[in-house]
Amino acid sequence: MPQANVSMQVVQINPTISRIAIQGELSASAENTLMDAYSRASTPGTRAILLDFNNLTYMNSSGIGLLVTLLIRMNRLKQRLLCYGLNEHYRHIFTLTRLNDVIKVHLTEQEAIADASL
Amino acid sequence: MTEADHSSQPNIPRNASSWAQEVNSLEITRVPTGAINLNVEGRQIVGPLQGFGQLWQKTYRVRLPDLTQTPAEVMQHWKTNFIHYLLPNQRFFPALNGIQPGELVLINASMTGMPISTGVMVLYSDDESFTLITPQGHPESGWNTFSVSNEDECIVCQIQSLARANDPIYEIGFRLFGTSLQENIWRYMLNTLANSFQINGQVQTSSTCVDPQLQWSEAKNIWQNAAIRTVFYTILFLPIRWLSKNKKRPATTPPTPLQKNTDSQPPT
Numbered sequence: 123m124p125q126a127n128v129s130m131q132v133v134q135i136n137p138t139i140s141r142i143a144i145q146g147e148l149s150a151s152a153e154n155t156l157m158d159a160y161s162r163a164s165t166p167g168t169r170a171i172l173l174d175f176n177n178l179t180y181m182n183s184s185g186i187g188l189l190v191t192l193l194i195r196m197n198r199l200k201q202r203l204l205c206y207g208l209n210e211h212y213r214h215i216f217t218l219t220r221l222n223d224v225i226k227v228h229l230t231e232q233e234a235i236a237d238a239s240l
Numbered sequence: 241m242t243e244a245d246h247s248s249q250p251n252i253p254r255n256a257s258s259w260a261q262e263v264n265s266l267e268i269t270r271v272p273t274g275a276i277n278l279n280v281e282g283r284q285i286v287g288p289l290q291g292f293g294q295l296w297q298k299t300y301r302v303r304l305p306d307l308t309q310t311p312a313e314v315m316q317h318w319k320t321n322f323i324h325y326l327l328p329n330q331r332f333f334p335a336l337n338g339i340q341p342g343e344l345v346l347i348n349a350s351m352t353g354m355p356i357s358t359g360v361m362v363l364y365s366d367d368e369s370f371t372l373i374t375p376q377g378h379p380e381s382g383w384n385t386f387s388v389s390n391e392d393e394c395i396v397c398q399i400q401s402l403a404r405a406n407d408p409i410y411e412i413g414f415r416l417f418g419t420s421l422q423e424n425i426w427r428y429m430l431n432t433l434a435n436s437f438q439i440n441g442q443v444q445t446s447s448t449c450v451d452p453q454l455q456w457s458e459a460k461n462i463w464q465n466a467a468i469r470t471v472f473y474t475i476l477f478l479p480i481r482w483l484s485k486n487k488k489r490p491a492t493t494p495p496t497p498l499q500k501n502t503d504s505q506p507p508t
Contacts, residue, residue, distance in 0.1 A: 150387075181253070182255060182366065182369065183363060183364040184385060184400075187288075187385070187400075187402045190288050190289060190295075193289070209252075209253075211251070211256050217262055218262050218363070219287045219363070220286065220290060221289070223289065223290070224289050
């Protein structure tokens with residue numbers, strides 16, 4: 123497996139919402155990094171996780187597959203996955219792959235937090 | 241496909257041109273010779289989140305040791321010869337442009353003797369990988385990614401699917417026999433690909449059930465089941481076509497000599 127060219131910063135925004143900021147490339151090699159970040163972001167009280175895509179530089183179809191896997195894992199724990207900071211290109215990819223049917227896409231972190239708090 | 245250089249443009253990733261354009265529904269501009277265009281036109285594409293059955297990630301890999309080609313060269317070879325690495329009862333008809341983002345590939349196949357006409361769309365294609373995504377009515381809802389990488393100085397070719405059965409009938413079919421049929425298709429492809437480099441590859445497989453839940457809200461997909469529709473098409477439409485063809489033929493015309501069935505040739 124090629125080395126992952128990505129880092130993920132995890133921040134707990136409040137007891138029920140956490141954020142994972144993705145910096146770099148989301149491809150098959152990012153699997154361990156993403157799942158490790160999710161393990162750190164998910165606490166027994168976590169109800170929603172926000173993915174910050176502001177510093178995403180590259181994503182291929184394997185990267186989209188990782189998001190599907192993460193979403194399924196979160197659904198099992200009745201957690202919601204939301205995201206923000208996607209540029210126009212990746213918003214189009216979310217629509218194309220119909221990820222936006224199940225992952226709420228927001229423009230800003232404030233919007234995403236407001237939605238996650240509902 | 242070569243990735244276009246977008247590095248000077250802000251917010252446009254370097255692989256932007258590797259993705260298909262957004263489509264509301266599939267549209268076929270040209271049907272390849274010999275292909276049946278059924279169950280594709282007007283359909284929406286569906287991913288691993290939209291189908292009915294359990295979601296599985298299945299991986300098939302073959303190592304090609306001592307190969308001097310780069311992953312990009314092997315991928316180019318794979319794309320060019322893709323249809324020749326399929327089992328004889330799996331006929332794929334790519335567009336003239338080949339495996340390019342957004343292009344459709346019509347499929348006329350057979351599942352345990354039952355015909356099925358469907359297709360896939362090239363969702364993503366770059367120098368070292370490509371991904372095919374399924375339309376409504378296809379046996380699976382999801383995608384297959386074909387990739388070549390260099391691992392520990394060895395070329396590795398991989399097929400990875402992330403998909404679930406599109407409706408309850410397909411789910412039953414996969415549980416009874418479909419999974420092994422599908423495994424045969426991709427094992428055959430990787431073996432044939434390895435053989436084309438004079439390598440006797442050992443295909444390794446692994447599968448993980450990502451989501452064991454059935455999505456009952458998607459049971460209605462059965463109305464678009466491509467296998468059922470193809471059977472109806474075959475039963476109803478083909479005899480009508482045969483009859484109308486024979487009606488047009490003048491009674492005095494002597495029987496024409498048997499022609500070579502060009503359909504049995506792989507499309508180019």
